[in-house]
Amino acid sequence: MTKLKNEVTSLESKKTSRRKFFKAAAATGAVAATALAMPNISVAQSAVTLKMQSAWGPSDKDAFFIMNRDYAKKVEELSGGSLKIEVVPVGAILKIPEIADGVSTGVVDCAHTVTAYWYSKNPAASLFGTGPCYGWTALEIMAWVQYGGGYALYEKVLAATKLDSVGFFAMPMPAQPLGWFKKEIKSVKDLAGLKYRTVGIAANVMQGLGMTVLQLPGGEVQPALKTGLIDSAEFNNPSMDKNFGMQDVAKFYHLGSFHQPAEMFEIVFNKKKFQSLSPTHRNILRIAAEAANSDNYYKALKVYGDELASLVKDSAVKIVKTPADVLAAQMKSWDKVIAEFEAKDPLFKEIVASQKAYAKRHLGYLLINQPDMNIAYNNTFGPAVKAFG
Numbered sequence: 428m429t430k431l432k433n434e435v436t437s438l439e440s441k442k443t444s445r446r447k448f449f450k451a452a453a454a455t456g457a458v459a460a461t462a463l464a465m466p467n468i469s470v471a472q473s474a475v476t477l478k479m480q481s482a483w484g485p486s487d488k489d490a491f492f493i494m495n496r497d498y499a500k501k502v503e504e505l506s507g508g509s510l511k512i513e514v515v516p517v518g519a520i521l522k523i524p525e526i527a528d529g530v531s532t533g534v535v536d537c538a539h540t541v542t543a544y545w546y547s548k549n550p551a552a553s554l555f556g557t558g559p560c561y562g563w564t565a566l567e568i569m570a571w572v573q574y575g576g577g578y579a580l581y582e583k584v585l586a587a588t589k590l591d592s593v594g595f596f597a598m599p600m601p602a603q604p605l606g607w608f609k610k611e612i613k614s615v616k617d618l619a620g621l622k623y624r625t626v627g628i629a630a631n632v633m634q635g636l637g638m639t640v641l642q643l644p645g646g647e648v649q650p651a652l653k654t655g656l657i658d659s660a661e662f663n664n665p666s667m668d669k670n671f672g673m674q675d676v677a678k679f680y681h682l683g684s685f686h687q688p689a690e691m692f693e694i695v696f697n698k699k700k701f702q703s704l705s706p707t708h709r710n711i712l713r714i715a716a717e718a719a720n721s722d723n724y725y726k727a728l729k730v731y732g733d734e735l736a737s738l739v740k741d742s743a744v745k746i747v748k749t750p751a752d753v754l755a756a757q758m759k760s761w762d763k764v765i766a767e768f769e770a771k772d773p774l775f776k777e778i779v780a781s782q783k784a785y786a787k788r789h790l791g792y793l794l795i796n797q798p799d800m801n802i803a804y805n806n807t808f809g810p811a812v813k814a815f816g
Contacts, residue, residue: 484516543627557627565599565689595716598723605684606661624660635760
């Protein structure tokens, strides 16, 4: 009897222990559930917001300003709202010539711009967007930056320029048009003496063709062309050019040029601010730039083609393919300009050597392997220029 009583007591004790265990587990589960719910509230309360100075805008028709805001949206979505970017249009805090220093000194946390806009501080900056053509597009330049040693050289340029910044590249842009002219350019001789707008080392290249070159911010280009301060100009693409109203002051739009065969956005951050962020947030800023590469490029191809057709149909713009002798003269000018800069700056020379080594092998593969797409296009549609008029 005593043995049976002891067994019953032991069994009740175990039941009591199990009840205590499940009660404790339930309490722990409730705490865990609360903890799981809390991060959303915590994130909202402690979200980091960066102020980004855009080199574009403020118009909602400005393709680059839209792409800038797209980048900010990607950052917020990837971070689940814990990292946000407030984008302000050009001039809201800093004007274009002030952006590089403004980011470096912390006036703003970051910027969406291009390296050509701080070319005057260090000509080597232009090699990351408005540099020479070795037969490559911005897609291949981006590949060189990512996998050919280009990014380390970009960091060396930042250090040599004493810019306390960290940057990423995004949006491999198509080659930029030769630009807008009031009279058709039929040969390289027609360029001599014209006042022209471009930026970066491209300014030196076009001076080599006998032009007088002014480096003006985007918003000043159309007024300068209208008043006669300049005779001709390029900015970047059919969408941006139309938004600026270039078609209202010139009717000959020359497409195809080696003066700026490729470019990409520079998304740049104040180094101290960037390093103060969590590793997760730093990775998000980088990955969002990589995502913007494809997204911006796809959007650009759609918008540029549509706007070019609109320029022809609605504004009587005449599309002109840049004459072959102009292209040949540009390449000769590039050779001379690059040699002059190499002689002055060992870092500039190092970057050019790296670009050439990468382009010779990896672009060589593409050129050998890729068929002439003009043949396929002409077979289906005829000459491309006829698609717009």
